[in-house]
Amino acid sequence: MNSSLIQLLVLAGIAVFLIIKLKNVLGTRGGFEKPPLPLEDETPRGKRNFEVIEGGPDHDITDHVAEGGAAAMALAAMKAVEPSFSVNTFLQGARSAYEMILMAFENGTITEVRPFLSDEVYQSFATAVEAREAEGLTVEAKFAGLRELALHEASFNRDTGKAEISV
Known part of the structure; x- marks a missing residue:
């Protein structure tokens, strides 16, 4: 075989190996992520939850x-x-x-x-x-x-x- 063909096959093998390794690593969680934030608050923002204490001004x-x-x-x-x-x-x-x-x-x-x-x-x-x-x-x-x-x-x-x- 020709030496350039052997070099091409070796480089292609290395490229396939690197692609497989990257695919396995990318998308995995490393454990350092912040926990996901809730999408909505527990209380709606439009309404204020407060009570008028008797004797105090409203x-x-x-x-x-x-x-x-x-x-x-x-x-x-x-x-x-x-x-x-x-x-x-x-x-x-x-x-x-x-x-x-x-x-x-x-x-x-x-x-x-x-x-x-x-x-x-x-x-x-x-x-x-x-x-x-x-x-x-x-x-x-x-x-x-x-x-x-x-x-x-x-x-x-x-x-x-x-x-x-x-x-």
Whole structure:
């Protein structure tokens, strides 16, 4: 045989040997890896788990209204009736509802937000949208966001369970 052919066979054998050894080593655990982290936390991040200790101020309320005022008392009464009520969550929902209602009014699709409006407000919005359509006017609007959202007043009727919050 030719010496170059023998050299080629020896090198091919060495290459096959190295590939087999690498395949056996790669992908095995050496024992120095950190344990895998859980994918999700035990508690959801959106909800804070805290209890209001009797006698202490509820920061969920006092962050938005003055402590001891009529609005603070009404919000505390709401929380007493519905412990899962959160002022922060309510205000986030109010922000989203405002955007949704405003854009529905601007786009003329006020029937989509009918469940969120009182009869009086719905009628005035519907009248304005119909008048705009009768004149052939259209509105092109884009909601940029709210700069500030503040809670002004709150009232709660324990007898009927109805609450009114002015934002």
